[in-house]
Amino acid sequence: MNERQMRDWMKENLGRLKTLRDEIRVDIHLAGMEARDKWKELEPVVRDAEKLAEEVTDVSQRAMEELVEKFRGFRESVRQHRPGGQA
Known part of the structure; x- marks a missing residue:
């Protein structure tokens, strides 16, 4: 993969x-306190990802992949544990 x-x-x-972040924000409103506390820890990671997006290295690529997967996993966890079950 070239730099571009x-x-x-x-x-x-x-x-x-960022899309996952926005979806999680909506889900958090329907979730319990434990999910809200975990989100307070996780949400600032988006700023770190914005910095990663400016870098073009194998390390930043792997880090971005890990962040996207972490957010997907958290979103699914929140959706499974909120009242009414999955979206």
């Missing part, structure tokens, strides 16, 4: 991460 492709990939995944 890597930058495009990072921006695309940053977009995914």
